[in-house]
Amino acid sequence: MLFVRPARLSDLDAIAHMARTAQPVLHSLPHDRAALEARIALSEDSFRAEVDFPGEEFYLFVLEDSATGKLVGTSSLVAAAGYSEPFYAFRNDALIHASRELHVNRKIHALQMSHELTGKSRLAGFYIDPSLRGDAAAHLMSRARMMYVAMNRRRFTPEVFSLLLGVTDEAGASPFWEAVGRKFFGRDFKDIEMASGGRSRTFIAEVMPAYPIYVPLLPEAAQRVLGEPDPSALLAYEIHLEEGFEPDRYVDIFDAGPVLTAQVDRTASVADNESRAVREAAAAVQGTSYMVASQRAGEFRCVLANLPALREDAARARAARAPRHALLGEAPLGAAARAALGVQDGDVVRCAPLWRETSDTDNSSMGEAQ
Structure with a gap:
């Protein structure tokens, strides 16, 4: 993993x-x-x-x-x-160069340190x-x-x-x-x-x-x-x-x-961030791909794992801006994911969907990477 x-x-x-x-x-x-x-x-x-x-x-x-x-x-x-x-x-600035006498009005791009x-x-x-x-x-x-x-x-x-x-x-x-x-x-x-x-x-x-x-x-x-x-x-x-x-x-x-x-x-990782309680999962979990992060004893870890969608009451709590660390559901994780995160049953992890739902995002404002 x-x-x-x-x-x-x-x-x-x-x-x-x-x-x-x-x-x-x-x-x-x-x-x-x-x-x-x-x-x-x-x-x-x-x-x-x-x-x-x-x-x-x-x-x-x-x-x-x-x-x-x-x-x-x-x-x-x-x-x-x-x-x-x-x-x-x-900084890419737009400078206006204009002359009333010549009927000229031009917007010229210029780079300024x-x-x-x-x-x-x-x-x-x-x-x-x-x-x-x-x-x-x-x-x-x-x-x-x-x-x-x-x-x-x-x-x-x-x-x-x-x-x-x-x-x-x-x-x-x-x-x-x-x-x-x-x-x-x-x-x-x-x-x-x-x-x-x-x-x-x-x-x-x-x-x-x-x-x-x-x-x-x-x-x-x-x-x-x-x-x-x-x-x-x-x-x-x-x-x-x-x-x-x-x-x-x-x-x-x-x-x-x-x-x-x-x-x-x-940002997606902050706006869609959820706190969930770890639950041991023996079998593969069907659900949505999430980033799951822990910070146990100050050691940050993050993995990808499939998690079930939030229940309706938890989803409503998130939409109503529940307290930042309020538990909104469970995170069933297999042994490999728990080992990588350094967590065990009952520990709290932070989760965010890997893919943002289009209904939550204005696609016209989306655009690049690093």
């Missing part, structure tokens, strides 16, 4: 391998072994810390196969992006082993982070965002970088991608243009990829949309990839 848990220092070798081989590059995970070890240690400290408000905490998760002990995925949460240095992105995302919680570092088949494991690896947010609201801001990979070619070159970034840095995209440390380095403000970049002046190839996710990021894009993220007016400062934002209260 696949389950999500916090990373440990004993995972260093496996995480280092994922950091080296991941495509696209995980700039939130350094390739330098010592720096990566420090990042994992920070994550361990962050999970253990008593937190009243988001700060410099960094939370690293891994996806483990309980049958083999192999790690097959990773993702992370940044409590406050740019906590020590501003987090930079381009911004650090308005600084201080907001961020989803980062999503990677899933290419050998895994189907989308369920990717959904679990990505969305388990929001289950953790749902269970630890004080650790994160009311709004979260995610920065997705922009379009690159087969050689890893970015049309947007070639049109903009290279003109100022004079270096390859991959070099600066790794050096940026998550878009929070001082050199970004020192080197990147301080004045607006008028989009119509850019080459057509750069304009075409503005705010578009790379094909390799489409699954992550779709997972984010399923969660309730929406494209915002920001794009990545290096490759113009999309920035997705969401109000935490309106």
Whole structure:
């Protein structure tokens, strides 16, 4: 069974391998072994810390196969992006250029360097082993982070965002970088991608243009990829949309990839979150696919399991906004799921449907992933 848990220092070798081989590059995970070890240690400290408000905490998760002990995925949460240095992105503004004499009134898009995302919680570092088949494991690896947010609201801001990979070619070159970034840095995209440390380095403000970049002046190839996710990021894009993220007016400062934002209260993992009591199930359970999370003794775990639909009275209680931790039903779980979660009969777990019902979601606002 696949389950999500916090990373440990004993995972260093496996995480280092994922950091080296991941495509696209995980700039939130350094390739330098010592720096990566420090990042994992920070994550361990962050999970253990008593937190009243988001700060410099960094939370690293891994996806483990309980049958083999192999790690097959990773993702992370940044409590406050740019906590020590501003987090930079381009804000896509519309500027009006008008002349009454010439009867001209034109709306021109321009990119302005911004650090308005600084201080907001961020989803980062999503990677899933290419050998895994189907989308369920990717959904679990990505969305388990929001289950953790749902269970630890004080650790994160009311709004979260995610920065997705922009379009690159087969050689890893970015049309947007070639049109903009290279003109100022004079270096390859991959070099600066790794050096940026998550878009929070001082050199970004020192080197990147301080004045607006008028989009119509850019080459057509750069304009075409503005705010578009790379094909390799489409699954992550779709997972984010399923969660309730929406494209915002920001794009990545290096490759113009999309920035997705969401109000935490309106995300699927929070709005549809239920507390249920574990019940031992000897046979397979028929029902809906749920993310099931526990935090017994402070150790977060999350799995996928089929659960029966809520009874009508429990569903009405949820619709009436029952107290957050009110028990709304039972969670019949098999031995493998209970072992992965570290729970036993009678323990309370938090559950959220893996797929959001269309009746609960305005599809016109759905749109991307990471």
